[in-house]
Amino acid sequence: MPPRAPPKIFQILVKTHKVTVFLSLPNTTPIATVKDETLSALSADVAQGLDFPSVSSTDDFVISKEVKENKRPTGKYQQLDDDQLLKDVASNWEVLFVQFKDPSGSILPVTVSIPSLTDDGEEEPEADNGMDVDVPTETDRKGKRKAPPT
Numbered sequence: 723m724p725p726r727a728p729p730k731i732f733q734i735l736v737k738t739h740k741v742t743v744f745l746s747l748p749n750t751t752p753i754a755t756v757k758d759e760t761l762s763a764l765s766a767d768v769a770q771g772l773d774f775p776s777v778s779s780t781d782d783f784v785i786s787k788e789v790k791e792n793k794r795p796t797g798k799y800q801q802l803d804d805d806q807l808l809k810d811v812a813s814n815w816e817v818l819f820v821q822f823k824d825p826s827g828s829i830l831p832v833t834v835s836i837p838s839l840t841d842d843g844e845e846e847p848e849a850d851n852g853m854d855v856d857v858p859t860e861t862d863r864k865g866k867r868k869a870p871p872t
Contacts, residue, residue, distance in 0.1 A: 728749060728809065728813070728814065729749065729814050730748060730749055731746055731747065731748055731749070732746070732747055732748070732749050732751075732808050732809075732812065732813070732814050732815075732816070733745070733746055733814055733815050734746075734747060734756065734808065734812065734815075734816055734818060735815070735816070735817045735818070736756070736760050736763075736785065736817075736818045736819070736820060737817055737818070737819055737820070737834045738764075738774055738819065738820035738822075738832075738833065738834060739772070739773055739774040739833055739834060739835065740772070740773070740835050740837075741764070741769065741772055741774060743759070743760055743763040743764070745759050745760075747759070747808060748808075749807070749808050749809040750807055750808070750809060751807065751808045752804065752805055752806065752807055752808075753785055753802045753803060753804050753805070753806050753807075753808070753811070754780070754804035754805070756785055756808070756818070757780040757783070757784075757785055757804065758780060760783075760785070760820065761777060761779070761780050761783075764777050764820075765777060765778070774822070774833075775822045775830075777822070781823070782822065782823055783820050783821060783822045783823060784801050784802070784820075784821045784823070784829060785801075785802045785818050785819070785820065785821075786799040786800060786801050786802060786818065786819045786820075786821050786832060787799065787800050787802055787811060787812065787816070787818055787819070788800075788817070788819065799819060799821065799832050801821070801829070802818070819832045819834060820832075
């Protein structure tokens, strides 16, 4: 059976600080469009008051991709050019990152926090190993054949 073709529409997650922007874009979309959509989301009313640098244009940040070795993150990020296409640099459900620029134009490091799967105030419930096990009685075995002796 031939390998599955990549989807025509990519689901892309763009992360910064504690914010994740979900984008559904054709796989032929240039990174410049991803930046435009990200700028729109970061400058929306719902994003006001969140703790990340303010942006007024796509020149205030770059989109980056995490460099991986053997499918493991290395903590390093590769900047993506505006003219690159999504299908050339990303896959479906890829996580991209925002790197903001300081006033002098230098690119700041990626700042992102991945939330834990459990709430901070909650503790994971411990497994109850002392569960009662039903032991079949003679009346439960009535009419059942016994295994022949070996």
